[in-house]
Amino acid sequence: MGVSLLPPRAASPEHRVLGAEQGLPEVDSYEIVIVHRPTADVMVKALAEVLTELLAVQAI
Secondary structure, three states: OOOOOOOHHHOOOOOOOOOHHHOOOOOOOOOOOOOOOOOOOHHHHHHHHHHHHHHHHHHO
16 A cells, blocks of 8 residues: 555546545645665666656656
8 A cells, every 4th residue: 555646637546535534734746756776777777867857847
């Protein structure tokens, strides 16, 4: 089981949306962090770089 922040467009019919009724606060903004080990495989580092670039474009 996991709890995650997702934009509404990413929620699927299988997701259960939680909110104030379940005792959670409204979230109006959040940060995304991408972390990998310094010794990560070159492909992991490349994926992290691509995701970082894509997210930077989305934030504009």
